[in-house]
Amino acid sequence: MSSRDTLSEVTVLVRQTLALPESEPISAQQLFFYDLGFTSMDLLDLLFRVEQHFQIEIPEGTIYRLARGELPEAEFAQDAVLTETGRARLMALLYDTPPQLFPPRIHATTLPRFCTVGAIVRLVDHKLAAQQCSS
């Protein structure tokens, strides 16, 4: 599935989550919490819809694990706050989020707050590709 297809499907799910009309434009660059006015419950609702629609699983902590990669836990975060390295890795993963939005101290539980619609599209593509590889 191409990224463009995924984007159009995700935008439909975003509209459904917020009960927005079809005429409401949603773009990959928009931030869920800053631009679209998402709450944490909205994001959870969207993730349920994404999981159901694409038949994938996005467990809690997915962004955290993707950003950390193979880096040892202690080098990525300490006392649930990202280290300098951890912060840099998160910013690299979420490269389409304006850098000025990342505060110096980022709590590990707040990572989804920095996601754009495009980041979720990439996540879905990543999951779908992994699913194809394993099948």
Next chain:
Amino acid sequence: MFELIQTIKIDVEKRRALATAFVPANHPLFADHFPGTPLLPGSLMIELAAQVAGPLAEEFALAQLGVERWSILGMVRDARFLHPVFLPAHLDLSAEVSRPGSSTVSANVTVAVEGERVMQAELVMMLLEASADWARAIEARNERLARWKAS
């Protein structure tokens, strides 16, 4: 609000809770719902299911995450009311953790009457840190839960 649940059994390892409730026909809530034909409102079925999913979420969070949390209903998903429930009625309720998390626990819930499923939904229970102001509420919750478990 909490007097309708009669028993509860929580099995954290199996991630589920089973409960029973009795809803009388003459409860003041149903005086006009409907006159002569008391019918259990769907919203109350959701509330009763949340009263089962809540303690399950709290005990699950304590066992899995080692944190004491106060659970309240955050979201209702995919609710289906399959049959009307005329009162009085004995209800069998079940809740099973479907999506564990550190700030929310989701549970698939069902309500059945005489073996027939009358409602199903997924409830997202929010896990909140209790503040000192909640001491009375938590005390009442603990008493209530102990009573339900002992019955």
